Amino acid sequence: INEVPLSQIIINEFNYYKKSKKYKTEIRCLDNAILHTFRFLKRESGYKIPKYLMILQSILNFIYKNKTDCKIDYTYFSTLLESERVKENLMFLIDYGIPTSTLRKIQKNISIELKTKEEIKQRIQQIIKSNNNLTKYEEILLNNI
Numbered sequence: 001i002n003e004v005p006l007s008q009i010i011i012n013e014f015n016y017y018k019k020s021k022k023y024k025t026e027i028r029c030l031d032n033a034i035l036h037t038f039r040f041l042k043r044e045s046g047y048k049i050p051k052y053l054m055i056l057q058s059i060l061n062f063i064y065k066n067k068t069d070c071k072i073d074y075t076y077f078s079t080l081l082e083s084e085r086v087k088e089n090l091m092f093l094i095d096y097g098i099p100t101s102t103l104r105k106i107q108k109n110i111s112i113e114l115k116t117k118e119e120i121k122q123r124i125q126q127i128i129k130s131n132n133n134l135t136k137y138e139e140i141l142l143n144n145i
Contacts, residue, residue, distance in 0.1 A: 010037050041084075050078035087112055089120065096145045102138045121145060
């Protein structure tokens with residue numbers, strides 16, 4: 001879902017509802033396409049699926065406890081989904097109150113090689129000073145970390 005623009009996902013949902021004739025008007029189709037897309041992103045993708053992964057991990061580790069040395073670990077995938085696909089080295093910024101939408105805007109300009117908070121903060125300052133697509137509010141938030 002991260003590779004496809006959100007607008008395209010909504011259009012695909014809209015076309016599905018339109019073809020299925022589940023809703024009488026195009027406005028209803030569009031409303032429901034938007035509603036279901038965002039609901040999936042927030043509830044299933046960000047909450048339910050990560051929880052199910054952790055439950056599955058516990059079950060599999062219990063089953064294979066005595067049978068193999070292999071240990072199942074879905075923590076990385078679960079965390080990735082819960083954090084809305086924000087790079088691991090930027091996760092601390094969520095604790096500073098930076099919205100994930102803002103982090104997704106800047107993460108393409110921040111190397112995964114930058115590990116320390118100070119390195120990342122310096123890079124963020126460079127991004128803010130350069131020509132960027134951040135709103136003034138996002139710049140204020142990022143300046144206050």
